[in-house]
Amino acid sequence: MTTFITNFLEVFYVLIGLIMLFAGIESFRDQENPARIGTGLFWVILAVIFAGAKFLPYLVIGILILILGLLSLFKQIKPGNIKGIDEKVAEKSAQRLGGWIFMPSVVLAILSIVIAQFTPLGGQIGIGISSVVALITAAVMTHANANTTYHDSERMVRSMGTAGILPQLLAMLGAVFTASGVGELTAKAISGVFPVGNHLLGVALYCIAMAVFTMIMGNGFAAFAVITAGIGIPFVVAQGGAPVVVAALGMTSGYCGTLMTPMAANFNSLPVALMEMKDNLGVIKQQAPVATVLLVIQIGLMYVLAF
Amino acid sequence: MEYLKLIGIVIIILGFALKFDTIAVVIISAVATALVAGISVPDLLTLLGKSFVENRVVSLFFLTLPMIGVIERHGLKQAAVNAIKKLKNLTPGRILNLYLLIREVACAFGITLSGQVQFVRPLISPMVQAAAGARGKLTPKQIDLIKARSAATDNFGNFYAQNLFVASGGVLLMASTMKSLGHAVEPTSIVLYSIPMAVITFIITAIYNMRFDRQFNVKRNKKQED
Numbered sequence: 192m193t194t195f196i197t198n199f200l201e202v203f204y205v206l207i208g209l210i211m212l213f214a215g216i217e218s219f220r221d222q223e224n225p226a227r228i229g230t231g232l233f234w235v236i237l238a239v240i241f242a243g244a245k246f247l248p249y250l251v252i253g254i255l256i257l258i259l260g261l262l263s264l265f266k267q268i269k270p271g272n273i274k275g276i277d278e279k280v281a282e283k284s285a286q287r288l289g290g291w292i293f294m295p296s297v298v299l300a301i302l303s304i305v306i307a308q309f310t311p312l313g314g315q316i317g318i319g320i321s322s323v324v325a326l327i328t329a330a331v332m333t334h335a336n337a338n339t340t341y342h343d344s345e346r347m348v349r350s351m352g353t354a355g356i357l358p359q360l361l362a363m364l365g366a367v368f369t370a371s372g373v374g375e376l377t378a379k380a381i382s383g384v385f386p387v388g389n390h391l392l393g394v395a396l397y398c399i400a401m402a403v404f405t406m407i408m409g410n411g412f413a414a415f416a417v418i419t420a421g422i423g424i425p426f427v428v429a430q431g432g433a434p435v436v437v438a439a440l441g442m443t444s445g446y447c448g449t450l451m452t453p454m455a456a457n458f459n460s461l462p463v464a465l466m467e468m469k470d471n472l473g474v475i476k477q478q479a480p481v482a483t484v485l486l487v488i489q490i491g492l493m494y495v496l497a498f
Numbered sequence: 499m500e501y502l503k504l505i506g507i508v509i510i511i512l513g514f515a516l517k518f519d520t521i522a523v524v525i526i527s528a529v530a531t532a533l534v535a536g537i538s539v540p541d542l543l544t545l546l547g548k549s550f551v552e553n554r555v556v557s558l559f560f561l562t563l564p565m566i567g568v569i570e571r572h573g574l575k576q577a578a579v580n581a582i583k584k585l586k587n588l589t590p591g592r593i594l595n596l597y598l599l600i601r602e603v604a605c606a607f608g609i610t611l612s613g614q615v616q617f618v619r620p621l622i623s624p625m626v627q628a629a630a631g632a633r634g635k636l637t638p639k640q641i642d643l644i645k646a647r648s649a650a651t652d653n654f655g656n657f658y659a660q661n662l663f664v665a666s667g668g669v670l671l672m673a674s675t676m677k678s679l680g681h682a683v684e685p686t687s688i689v690l691y692s693i694p695m696a697v698i699t700f701i702i703t704a705i706y707n708m709r710f711d712r713q714f715n716v717k718r719n720k721k722q723e724d
Contacts, residue, residue, distance in 0.1 A: 200555070207560045244551045253543030256550055260525035268521075276571045285573025285580065292577045295565050296607040303664050307686045314673075314685040315555055318665040322561035329565045333572040343567025348560065353521050358671045359556040360524045364510070366549035366678040367528040371535035373503055374679070380501070408514035412668065413524075416675055417507055424679055434681035438672040439661065439691035446657040450650075454515065458614070458656075462649035465619045469638070473646035478653060481699075481706055485658075488698055496691065 196316055201245060203319035208242025211235075213341055214348035221271040229267025233259060234348070237356060256363075263353060270352050274342070284333060294332060299325035358412050365416035377421030385426075393426035394494045401441050402448035402486055409454025411445035418445075432497035440493040447489070450482040451475055506531030553678070556670045562608060574609070575616055582621055590626045590644065591711040594651045595704045597622050601655030602700060606662035613652040623648040630714040640714070647710055651703065658699035661692035 215234030221227050236255050244252065262268055285292065299321050306317030330340060348355065368374060386392060400422050404414040419441055427437050449455045452475070459474045470476070506527040513523030525546075532542040566574075582600065585593050601613060611617070626644050630636060636644075660666050664685050669692075673685045 203558065203561060204554055207554075207557060210560055210564060240550065241554060241557070244554065247547075249544040249547030249551065250540060252547030252551060253545070254547075256525060256546050257529075257543070260522050263519050263521035266519070281571060281573040281576050283573075284571075285576035288573060288577070290577060290581070292569055292573055293607070293609070295569055296604075296609050299562060299565065299665070300607040300663060304686060304689075307664065307684070314664060315558060318558050318685075319561060322565065322665070325562070326565040326568065329568040329572075333568060335568045335572070339571060340564060340568055343571055344564040347563035347567040347570075351563070355560065356557065357520060357524070358667045359550065359553050359674075360521060362553035362556045362671055362674045362678065363546065363549040364506070364524050364528045365675045366553065367532055367545060368506060369678055369680075370545055370549070371503055371506075371531045371537070373506060373531060376500060376503055377507070380504075404511070408511055410514055410520075412671055413510060413514055415671065417510065419675060420679055421507075424681070428681055434676050435683040435687045436691050438676050438683055439688045440695065442661065442668060442672055443658060443692070443695045449657065450653060458653050459649075462614045462618060462645070462652075465614060466623060466645040466649070468645050469642050470646070473642055474649045474653070477643075477646040477650035481650075481654065481702055484702060485695070485699060489695065492694060492698075496694075 192311055196313060199312075199316055200319065203316075203322075204244065205242045206319075206323075208238040208240075210344050210348055211238035211241060213345040217342075217345040218271060218349060224269055224271030226267045226269040227271060229262045229265075230269055230271060230349075233262050233268045233353070259356075268353055270349055273346055273349050276346075288332065291332065295325040295329035298328050361412050361416045365420055368417070368420050374420035374424060378425035381422065382425070387426060388430060390427075390430060390432070390498050391490075391494050393430055394432070394497065395490050397422045397427050397437070397441060398444035398486060398490045398493060401445040402451075405445040405448030406452040406454065409449070409452055409456070411442060411449050414445050414448070415442055427493075427497060432493075436493055436497040440489050440496070444486060444489050444493075447482040447486040450478040502534045503531060505534050549678075553674045556667065556674045558670055559665050559667050562665055566609070575611060578604070578611065578617070579621060582617065582625075585625065588629060589711045590630045590714060591707040591709070593622070593626050593629055594647065594707040594710070597648075598651050598655045598700060598703055598707070601652060602659035602662075602696060605656060605659035606696075608663040608665060610656065610660060610666075613656055614649060618648050618652045622652070633714055636714075643713075647707070651707065654699055654703045659696045662689055662696055664689050 211234045215231045218227055218234055219231035240252055302321035303317040306312055307314035400418050401414055404418050405411045408414055423437050423441050428434050462474050463471055509527040509530055532545055585596050623645050626648055661668050669685050669688050672688050673683055676683045
């Protein structure tokens with residue numbers, strides 16, 4: 192079954208590669224983008240990695256990743272000129288479909304849980320199958336054709352841009368940290384000044400560290416990879432804490448930090464600019480009291496649920 | 499000199515804090531860590547490639563993009579706007595809370611529209627201002643507060659409900675990272691354990707928003723009845 196699932200997943204990675212290839216082709220064709228070559232290359236390289244991982248040596252993929260890094264470092268990846276959607280078509284279709292337009296999303300969410308829970312295929316295959324079923328549902332309902340679906344796909348991928356691949360790169364970084372023994376080292380360093388073995392203190396240390404590092408870095412995902420390896424595992428999981436609770440509540444503890452930092456510009460500074468607010472920290476001021484309360488609750492909740 | 503290995507953590511924290519190019523910072527951090535740990539260049543490249551490929555599952559959410567793109571072209575935003583417009587004739591706090599509920603439910607179904615741009619700026623903030631202004635003229639400070647609270651409500655809903663969707667980037671990242679760390683967990687279990695915080699955040703934010711009404715003296719319904 193495991194081999195079957197691995198092979199089956201490969202089909203979905205090829206599909207992802209295909210979607211990325213669409214984005215690459217359209218980026219190359221975007222004459223108005225001064226960085227069209229770099230942007231096109233970025234997506235095509237990713238398409239090759241996703242679809243061809245089975246046939247490429249890891250060494251080659253490693254080199255390709257370095258190239259992605261160089262493209263990004265030298266500002267050669269830009270969203271460019273992405274064609275928006277036709278508001279009139281959208282308005283007309285919204286009139287016709289009403290609330291049914293949400294149907295494909297409901298299909299996706301429910302079907303993926305059903306497949307994960309009631310079949311031996313597991314959650315990842317579940318997401319793959321239900322994404323395809325949801326797309327077909329959407330296409331049938333909206334009478335979408337292949338041409339517009341192609342453009343809808345490339346538009347979504349290109350507008351997401353490099354932010355879309357960041358979670359996977361952070362997961363890669365986490366794996367490199369593990370292979371280099373960084374987790375053990377931070378654990379050793381911290382255990383010198385912090386008592387290991389006290390459940391509540393361990394949980395508090397982990398949750399607060401998630402929040403603080405997210406505040407500094409402005410990105411909860413990045414903090415998760417680093418802090419879970421360095422603190423979450425040795426101070427909570429290794430003491431008997433349930434990994435799933437540690438992960439779920441650790442990430443949301445990080446979000447408390449996101450709500451309190453000007454580093455998370457997309458969430459806290461963007462509204463200030465959009466609405467021409469006078470107080471630059473206005474959004475953060477409204478969020479800080481709730482975020483603080485939530486952090487305390489999460490420490491308690493993790494302590495209760497994990498042990 | 500074992501502690502040199504922590505150079506990667508320093509790079510990533512400083513890189514993000516100083517707003518350097520994120521993709522490059524992550525890759526440089528990985529390369530530096532592996533080099534300091536004494537891994538040779540070919541082995542380092544292999545490690546990068548292997549770690550990236552083994553974490554492809556984190557990007558599984560790309561598969562959901564074509565569907566979202568199709569329904570976006572066919573009126574996803576317009577349908578949501580129509581639903582939210584029905585929230586008229588309510589107090590500021592209630593508008594905010596119903597929006598919070600809509601945002602959380604939408605997130606649970608994987609619909610993460612850019613809330614600040616598509617809803618808060620054009621719709622929620624003006625609606626709350628209208629509701630609060632119905633009582634009397636708003637001061638510039640109150641208007642600023644309403645804008646901030648509308649943005650904050652969107653963020654609360656977005657952050658604490660996004661992990662209710664099994665194919666979200668966050669859930670997949672957690673599952674993949676925990677697997678790399680040797681403690682594999684199922685994405686569906688992560689969703690299950692994300693429910694309590696989604697509910698608690700809703701309750702706390704709802705109370706917070708109801709209290710928000712007080713500063714606008716929104717008791718006009720009562721007074722009219724009197």
